[in-house]
Amino acid sequence: MRAIWLLLGVVTVAATARAETLGPPRISPNDTWTYQSTVENKTGWHQTHVESTVEHAGAGGIATSQKQVGSSMPPSEHLSGADWSRSRNLGGHETVVNRPMAFPLSVGKTWQVEYTEANPNRQHTSEHIRTDYKVVGWEDVTVPAGSFHALKIEADGTWSAAIAPALTAGAGARVDAEGSTTVTQTHRIRAGVVSGRLYKAFWYVPGVKRWVKSVEEYYDSNDTRTSRCAEELESYKVAD
Secondary structure (H helix, E strand, O other): OHHHHHHHHHHHHHHHHHHOOEOOOOOOOOOEEEEEEEEEEOOEEEEEEEEEEEEEEEOOEEEEEEEEOOOOOOOEEEEEOOOOOEEEEEOOEEEEEEOOOOOOEOOOOEEEEEEEEEOOOOOEEEEEEEEEEEEEEEEEEEEOOEEEEEEEEEEEEEEEEEEOOEEEEEEEEEEEOOEEEEEEEEEEEOOEEEEEEEEEEEEEEOOOOEEEEEEEEEEOOOOOEEEEEEEEEEEEEOOO
16 A cells, blocks of 8 residues: 555655746846857857846836957847747748747646748758757756756757859969969859758757757758857856
8 A cells, every 4th residue: 555655745746846837037247147158150269158147027018238258349249039049031021030948837837939040141042940849847957057957848840941043253373484374163063952951959958048058050951960059058147
């Protein structure tokens, strides 16, 4: 009988953990986080340390000032949603392009972000991105700021882009005993569509009020990773 009661207790605890729901954090002015950010792409990688401080927060969003640690440059100002989402003006409309958390959070919850952007850069006439998020469960994670029990959120998605036609040219010179020769080469880029996949993960800690770690990766049509951005919390100071 004792074994049965112990088993029931374990089941009850597990069910309670699964059913736990987290509301949005109470963001306060001067809440501060410092992250180590590492960006990798085809040209190499670089690492920065960025401090983010809340200027003001409310139902309409969170305003933060961000500066690189050790830099003499003034901080830049950023506005995010109350759920730390990021938006851009696309076609005259404010559109969410990244939503790492959708409060209230509970294990198993899902949501989606999908948008199309016209002329995002000189190479693409349009880009379409769809990202499917899911709260997968609690996980222990260690970062420079310490060890935490975090709620992990994962996202899988796809991207596609229409390539703008273009003509590129390059020139080179060769010098020998008979004189110099200039060689010009041209390369025509034809219009077309390219596509690939993406993956994201965020480890959210309620007491920190943000994620302590994040990863964002992009892959081309051959499933080769083209870029990766990772953030790890180095220090933080938040109001209770």
